Amino acid sequence: xxxxxxxxxxxxxxxxxxxxxxxxxxxxxxxxxxxxxxxxxxxxxxxxxxxxxxxxxxxxxxxxxxxxxxxxxxxxxxxxxxxxxxxxxxxxxxxxxxxxxxxxxxxxxxxxxx
Amino acid sequence: xxxxxxxxxxxxxxxxxxxxxxxxxxxxxxxxxxxxxxxxxxxxxxxxxxxxxxxxxxxxxxxxxxxxxxxxxxxxxxxxxxxxxxxxxxxxxxxxxxxxxxxxxxxxxxxxxxxx
Numbered sequence: 001x002x003x004x005x006x007x008x009x010x011x012x013x014x015x016x017x018x019x020x021x022x023x024x025x026x027x028x029x030x031x032x033x034x035x036x037x038x039x040x041x042x043x044x045x046x047x048x049x050x051x052x053x054x055x056x057x058x059x060x061x062x063x064x065x066x067x068x069x070x071x072x073x074x075x076x077x078x079x080x081x082x083x084x085x086x087x088x089x090x091x092x093x094x095x096x097x098x099x100x101x102x103x104x105x106x107x108x109x110x111x112x113x114x
Numbered sequence: 115x116x117x118x119x120x121x122x123x124x125x126x127x128x129x130x131x132x133x134x135x136x137x138x139x140x141x142x143x144x145x146x147x148x149x150x151x152x153x154x155x156x157x158x159x160x161x162x163x164x165x166x167x168x169x170x171x172x173x174x175x176x177x178x179x180x181x182x183x184x185x186x187x188x189x190x191x192x193x194x195x196x197x198x199x200x201x202x203x204x205x206x207x208x209x210x211x212x213x214x215x216x217x218x219x220x221x222x223x224x225x226x227x228x229x230x
Contacts (some may be wrong), residue, residue, distance in 0.1 A: 034218065041205065041224060041226060042223055043118075043120075043207045043208075043209070043221030043222050043224045044207075044221045045160070045221070045222050046218035046219070046220075051219065087157070087158075101162065102148070102160070102209070102219055104150075104157045104158040104159075104160075105157060106157050107157055107177060
């Protein structure tokens with residue numbers, strides 16, 4: 001699986017938009033990009049997944065440039081409850097299949113303050 | 115969405131004893147489940163892949179005789195930490211995804227193991 005690099009931590013304030021960028025220079029042609037959120041003492045929770053351009057759901061947007069060597073998770077108008085660790089993972093679409101393991105990088109600790 | 119449940123959520127045991135952690139897929143069948151370990155302020159580290167009806171596949175450096183995995187049914191995988199020691203204290207998390215569908219992986223809520 002392609003290695004990912006993210007900032008170790010980010011700080012923000014309530015109501016602001018937060019963008020977390022992940023580098024994955026060795027991404028393969030059939031790799032997808034998936035982001036997970038983890039609160040303390042809980043298992044990770046899926047946020048969003050994409051292959052190219054832009055994907056948006058009810059909680060976030062994912063921007064992927066044409067070369068796909070990076071991606072940016074965008075959280076609109078964060079609140080205190082968005083304080084968590086965010087992980088960027090890269091792997092084949094068979095991530096959503098049945099048997100493919102996920103490799104977690106270091107993640108980004110987002111801290112949202114009042 | 116699909117739910118993966120772990121039990122117990124936390125356990126304290128004495129050094130030298132064994133502890134069993136259960137991981138269940140509540141509304142789907144999972145031929146494969148994954149077990150992770152997470153130390154404080156660190157990322158999740160994959161320990162092993164649990165395969166229904168066959169032996170688990172362990173990651174490099176994980177002792178298969180210490181971390182026994184049994185995946186006897188399509189909805190249940192168990193991780194047994196044998197002869198636990200304080201250094202085994204960690205947060206253990208399981209994961210599974212519904213087969214043959216384009217859905218994400220679902221994670222259990224984790225089990226906090228403390229060995230005293």
